Amino acid sequence: MLKIKDLTVNVGTKKILKGLNLEVNAGEIHAIMGPNGAGKSTLSHVLSGKSGYEVTGGSITYNDKNLLEMPAEIRAREGVFLAFQYPVEIAGVTNVYLLKAALNAVRKHKGLSEVDAMDFLTLVKAKTKALDMDEKFLYRAVNEGFSGGEKKRNEILQMAMLEPQLCILDETDSGLDIDALRIVADGVNALRSENRAFIMVTHYQRLLDYIKPDFVHVLADGKIVKSGGAELALELEEKGYGWLEQA
Amino acid sequence: MSISWLDDFRQQAKSQFEQTGFPSNRLEDWRYTNVSAIAKKEFPLAKIENSPVFDGSQGGTAFHFVLVDGFFNAELSNLPESITVCSINDAVKNHADLLQSKFNQAITQTHGFIDFNTANFTDGLFIHIAENGVLDKPLQIIHVATQEAILPTRHVVILEKNAKATLIETFSSSEGNAYLTNSVAEIFVGENADLTLYKVQQESETAYHFGGTYVQQADNSKFTHHNFALGSVLARSDIVCDLKTAAECELNGLYLAFKNQHLDNLTRINHVESHGISREFYKGILNDQAKGVFQGRIVVAENAQKIDSKMNNRNLLLSNEAEIDTKPQLEIYADDVKCAHGVTVGQLDEKSIFYLQSRGIDEATAKHILTFAFANEMVDKITVPSLRESVFNLLLARFPEGAER
Numbered sequence: 001m002l003k004i005k006d007l008t009v010n011v012g013t014k015k016i017l018k019g020l021n022l023e024v025n026a027g028e029i030h031a032i033m034g035p036n037g038a039g040k041s042t043l044s045h046v047l048s049g050k051s052g053y054e055v056t057g058g059s060i061t062y063n064d065k066n067l068l069e070m071p072a073e074i075r076a077r078e079g080v081f082l083a084f085q086y087p088v089e090i091a092g093v094t095n096v097y098l099l100k101a102a103l104n105a106v107r108k109h110k111g112l113s114e115v116d117a118m119d120f121l122t123l124v125k126a127k128t129k130a131l132d133m134d135e136k137f138l139y140r141a142v143n144e145g146f147s148g149g150e151k152k153r154n155e156i157l158q159m160a161m162l163e164p165q166l167c168i169l170d171e172t173d174s175g176l177d178i179d180a181l182r183i184v185a186d187g188v189n190a191l192r193s194e195n196r197a198f199i200m201v202t203h204y205q206r207l208l209d210y211i212k213p214d215f216v217h218v219l220a221d222g223k224i225v226k227s228g229g230a231e232l233a234l235e236l237e238e239k240g241y242g243w244l245e246q247a
Numbered sequence: 248m249s250i251s252w253l254d255d256f257r258q259q260a261k262s263q264f265e266q267t268g269f270p271s272n273r274l275e276d277w278r279y280t281n282v283s284a285i286a287k288k289e290f291p292l293a294k295i296e297n298s299p300v301f302d303g304s305q306g307g308t309a310f311h312f313v314l315v316d317g318f319f320n321a322e323l324s325n326l327p328e329s330i331t332v333c334s335i336n337d338a339v340k341n342h343a344d345l346l347q348s349k350f351n352q353a354i355t356q357t358h359g360f361i362d363f364n365t366a367n368f369t370d371g372l373f374i375h376i377a378e379n380g381v382l383d384k385p386l387q388i389i390h391v392a393t394q395e396a397i398l399p400t401r402h403v404v405i406l407e408k409n410a411k412a413t414l415i416e417t418f419s420s421s422e423g424n425a426y427l428t429n430s431v432a433e434i435f436v437g438e439n440a441d442l443t444l445y446k447v448q449q450e451s452e453t454a455y456h457f458g459g460t461y462v463q464q465a466d467n468s469k470f471t472h473h474n475f476a477l478g479s480v481l482a483r484s485d486i487v488c489d490l491k492t493a494a495e496c497e498l499n500g501l502y503l504a505f506k507n508q509h510l511d512n513l514t515r516i517n518h519v520e521s522h523g524i525s526r527e528f529y530k531g532i533l534n535d536q537a538k539g540v541f542q543g544r545i546v547v548a549e550n551a552q553k554i555d556s557k558m559n560n561r562n563l564l565l566s567n568e569a570e571i572d573t574k575p576q577l578e579i580y581a582d583d584v585k586c587a588h589g590v591t592v593g594q595l596d597e598k599s600i601f602y603l604q605s606r607g608i609d610e611a612t613a614k615h616i617l618t619f620a621f622a623n624e625m626v627d628k629i630t631v632p633s634l635r636e637s638v639f640n641l642l643l644a645r646f647p648e649g650a651e652r
Contacts, residue, residue: 048605051597076607088602092620097651098606101616105607141620142602158606 001026001197002067002166007058008222009039009046016042018222019058024166027194031208031233032201034219035241040201041085043219044170047199048082049075062166076102077109079165083155083172090142095154098142099124099161106162127160131187149180156187167191169200173207185210205237250339252347260357260365269359276358279540279572280483280511285455290427292367293317293396310386317369317390317398330382330412331375335401338373345375349403353433353461355489360457364431368401371430374412375405378437382412385631390428392420392454402432406440408465413443415634418458418478420451427455434460436468436494443471445634449641450478452506459485464494466520473629474500474529475638476510483511493522500529501625503645504537504569511540518551527558530625532618533569541573545588549580558588563595563621565614612648619649 002024009017016039024030034040046053047060049072060067067075090098104114115123128135131153143151152172159167169188173181188198188211200207208216208230216232217224220241226232269286270277293316312332313323319334326332331342338346354361372388392398406412418428428450436442450456456479462470468491476482488496502510516525531539541560562571575588595617603613622642629635643649 050601050605071610072601072604073607073609076605082605084602084605088596088598090599090602090617090620092623093616097616098603100651101608101612101648102603102606105609105612109607162607 001063003059003061005059007046007060008056009042010054010056011042011052015056016053016222017046020219020223022217022224024197024199026165026197028215029192029198029200029211029213031213031216032199032219032224033203033205033216033233033236036203038219039222040203040219041170044082044085044168044199044201047168048072048080073105074109076162076164077106081159081162081164081167083152083159083167083169085171085174087143087151087155089144089146091144093142094139095142096124096138099138099158102158103161124161127157130190131157131160132183133157148175149177149184152176152180152184153187156184160187160191163191165196167196167198169198169202171202172200173202173204181207182210205233208233250343253339253350256351257366260362263357264359264362264366267359267362269363274358276513276542279542280481280509282455282481282483284481285427288425288427288455290395290397293369293394293398296394309384311389312372312386313389313391314370314372314400315391316394316396317400319370319372327382327384327386330377330380331373332386333373335368335371335373335403338403342373342375345405346373346403349405349433349435351433353435353463354431355461355487360429360483361431361459363397364399364401364429364459367397368399368431371401371403373403374414376407376410376412378407378409380407380410385413385415385634387415387417390416390418390430392418392424392426392428392450395425397427397429399429400431402430404432404434404442405437406435406442407437408439410437410440411442413445413631415445415447415631417447417449418456419449420454422451423453424451425453427457429457431459432461434462434470436462436464436470438465439467440465441469443473443630445473445475445629445631446484447475447634447638447641448478448482448484450482452478452480452508454479456482458483460487462486462488462496464488464490464496466492467494469495469497471497472499473625474498474512475625476500476502476512477641479510480507481509483513485513487515487517488525489517489519490523490525492520494520495524497525498527498529499625499628501622502529502531502539502541503622503642504532504539505534505645506537507535508537509540510538511542513540513542514544516545516556518545518547518554518556520548521550521552521554523551523554523556525554525556528625529560530622531560531562531571532565532622533562533571534565536566536568538570539572541571541575543574543588544576544578545586546578547581547584547586551581552583554581554584554586556584556586560590562590562592563618564592565595565618615646615649619643619646622646623650
């Protein structure tokens with residue numbers, strides 16, 4: 001599904017990613033761990049098409065297409081979804097309007113008709129309930145005045161509505177208490193399928209107790225320096241990142 | 248029929264106007280707005296003509312007072328019977344004493360547009376709501392322009408003690424019509440009375456507009472104004488409120504200027520006595536080569552203590568060539584007051600645009616959604632549902648896909 005080859009990325013004149021390689025297939029869950037400043041968020045942002053990053057080398061192919069050539073909205077419509085580390089508050093735009101506009105944009109791209117208003121409401125209410133969110137959230141401005149946990153749940157709600165193929169979770173566990181973490185993890189686990197892949201970017205092993213990865217990669221100084229199975233995360237938790245950088 | 252007291256006002260204003268003409272840029276209040284184009288147009292004064300068919304019921308309000316080219320049209324109007332409401336020309340005949348006692352009394356400082364209006368007004372609205380009287384449904388004053396002329400109208404609105412009313416004033420024309428609206432309203436809000444006034448200015452893109460609203464607020468009275476400036480190539484709005492003891496004033500505004508439009512909003516809130524409350528919130532969206540002006544001044548007189556006043560002006564610039572001149576001013580002569588003001592000028596937030604894009608929404612639509620949301624905060628304040636819907640739709644026409652219909 002996703003092939004990243006020798007990716008190098010600059011922010012300004014600073015080299016952040018220095019030859020990153022990663023291959024993700026449908027049905028897989030990959031965890032990307034690493035110390036602060038290793039380039040984890042840069043990777044998430046570059047995948048989702050955020051401006052401000054200069055790709056200086058390498059390639060990213062997604063379903064055999066050149067991902068880097070697509071504007072952010074086309075990536076989203078093609079099934080790439082980024083759950084933000086810091087979801088943006090948007091005053092005056094209701095959650096329900098954003099969800100509907102987004103869903104219709106994706107549907108239109110796929111050649112489908114706009115979603116029926118009643119079907120949409122039924123669907124969105126069911127998904128809201130599954131994430132243990134009050135329906136009132138639907139009619140509030142996007143993320144405005146939401147707690148940290150509510151914002152992250154809202155990200156998963158959007159993900160559940162858009163049913164993307166490649167889900168990128170950027171530090172989704174940050175700022176969550178155990179209860180919220182469990183709800184978010186349940187939401188993600190419910191979306192696991194053989195057609196869908198996940199990249200979980202995280203600093204801590206904690207999230208991986210709830211969402212079990214197939215692969216764990218360690219990102220340090222702009223490269224993946226070690227890959228392994230779920231057990232690698234436990235090893236990192238125990239030993240920290242220092243021993244890898246020295247190796 | 249000649250009425251001598253009114254003729255005196257007219258004559259005096261006429262000679263004043265002959266001396267000064269329309270205001271020049273040298274005047275501080277007119278620094279940012281050059282109206283010399285208006286004088287050059289040499290518009291004639293509007294005449295009564297057989298006007299084209301027009302559906303006066305548009306806007307969905309029960310009561311409407313229709314002015315076609317500045318002349319009251321009784322056939323197109325539907326007036327409430329529970330209060331005194333008529334054309335100002337009728338009031339000159341039928342309510343002479345009351346009108347004479349109020350006429351020109353709300354205007355404390357004059358300029359060329361007001362003088363021209365006093366000298367030449369063709370017609371307008373007269374309302375008198377007696378003590379404890381309530382106008383239970385909004386009355387819409389509908390201005391329709393069909394001539395290429397100057398349309399001077401004058402309103403006098405009097406609410407006695409405890410009276411309550413909602414008025415809506417709309418200005419419109421067919422597209423491409425060039426004319427000058429010159430509308431002056433004098434408003435007297437009696438003790439403990441409550442008036443809400445909505446203004447929706449959607450003149451043609453080639454029209455000029457001057458609208459002045461001068462308000463005298465008695466003790467404990469409340470005046471709420473919502474000012475939507477959407478049309479005209481050049482428009483100036485004056486709102487001046489004088490507040491007596493414990494009077495409350497709320498001024499909301501939204502100006503939306505596109506292409507080569509120039510929209511100027513001047514407000515003055517004069518707290519002349521103590522315990523008054525004022526809230527002012529104006530938002531502007533400027534696109535293309537358009538220009539916006541906000542001049543808001545709050546004056547607290549020396550003996551006006553315990554005043555609570557807030558003013559806020561927020562502007563969104565959508566193009567590099569758009570311009571806003573904003574000048575909020577607090578002029579405080581009393582020592583025990585709570586006053587604050589704030590101004591912002593900015594562009595759409597890049598993070599918000601990207602967030603919407605990352606959900607599959609293209610950049611142009613994302614910008615429409617965010618701009619609509621910025622403006623809609625003011626539309627949401629409208630409490631008359633049919634009016635809120637029609638202003639919402641006017642906004643949506645500017646930013647398609649900005650919101651769900």
